Amino acid sequence: MIGNGLDADGCIAREGSPARVPAGFVPVVDAARARITAAFGPDRLHSAYLYGSIPRGTAVPGVSDLDLLLALHHPPTPDDRAAADALEAALDSTLPQVDGVGVLLSDTATLLSDAERHDMGWFLACLCTPLLGPDLAERLPRYRPTSLLARETNGDLALALPGWRARLAAADSEAELRALSRAVSRRLVRTGFTLVMPRWNGWTSDLAASAEAFAAYYPGHAERMRLAAAVARTPTTDRGVLADLIDGLGPWLAAEYTAVHGEKAPRP
Template sequence: MEHTRIGHKGLDGHGYIEREGSLGQVPPAFRPVVAAARARIAEAYGRRLHSAYLYGSLPRGTARPGESDIDLLVALQHEPDQDDLDAAEVLVQGLDQDFDVIDGGGILLFSKETLLSEQERYDLGWFLACLCTPLLGSDLAEHLPRYRPDTLLARETNGDLADVLPRWRERAAAAGSPEERRKLVRAVSRRLVRTGLTLVMPRWHGWTSDLRESAEVFGEYYPERATQMRAAAGTALTPTGDPDVLRAYLDDLGPWLAQEYAARIGTKARRTGHPGALVPGPDTA
């Protein structure tokens, strides 16, 4: 069955996913914080740094002042240690405190070896090559392949949702305030929408990072779940601390999506090791 083409499918003329975003697309209001991030990363890591990247709404040009966070990936010459994690925490907290234009942020820390490993070729490798904008250093994407929106990519990027759900439930049970739940809702809804998009990606033959477009694409293939996914896209952009919203994700949409993903796409290959870390800011789950 042919489905309506929604927007630009994010592919080049050969069917490969085009790299999204650029520093030139960063909205003017966010350029000072991006410049500060570049300078502070270089100062914090020095010779330990291989390269750094910006991803998310800022390089896509869709960031909203006071609502969007800053998302960074740092590639180190070695596996991250505690000093690296501490430096990242200080860095992201400093950016959040010094720039009202952002609402928190986070830094992904990995070694160059991990990012280029065969094990991460269709997960972190794809993420860097297609979703990250170079900010500092030599671009590791030059050592990675081109990627198509196929079943292999879908499986290796989001085929672990069933493993993630128990951790979300633990965090939901521990959340003691609406603000803590809001942060978790933001993270969970983003992940569910992106998982919904990659579930149908091999059939749609395209890619988009736009959450609302992702929900619409998903809804063409699963109309019975379209309303839920549109709502998830909305809460990803404007999160709520309502416990009923979180409960619906963890008890209904999430388990159904994990089951359907396993049946149609398969499950992600088990990792022998996954060195690296996400250092969250005040509003990054």
């Protein structure tokens, strides 16, 4: 890998690796592998992947979460989702190293489809680390930090804003506010970064670095983006901060994104 997360050919380098998993999280990965195998047999599971701070080697014990993507042979069913929910609960309750477990479900046809080529396909090929089964990345192209990639990954921010407002209005516990602040802030920082990604000409998942890359091109909105990066690392229960991110930064960012890269192609 060379600077800015690209390889020698200027393509986005896969950011995670089993070799980068911190020693304290090796038991976490082993437990995930065993429980996934038990919950989803070979007739249902094609492959499983890690993503996030654990395979990047930046996980912090007791703070970081465990993120998993399961690629099934067939579109996920309600029973599959129930099994994934049970898997999340079992891993979260038995692994003190992690603070939360998230399991994404998809199927091989979707992940390899033309519609998802520059969204979930890119996500798997560049941000996910193989855990079980054949690696679908071998059937996907290499990716460059283009405007097309920016559009298809985060060109639908405007669709998220009404739901965030509704969740903020309905939240009646600190746990709900923290979960919302984490989701909102992460999405805003990643959208801010991919807005400038083609000009910056690289890739990073580091939230602080993402905010600074954005700030170099949009200094007038830099402080709000730095606030979002800080909240992503330390979720807040402050409704005023959340409202500022959702209704202050959010609408401007969505409009600027559409102006620069266009809207994400509609999904079924």
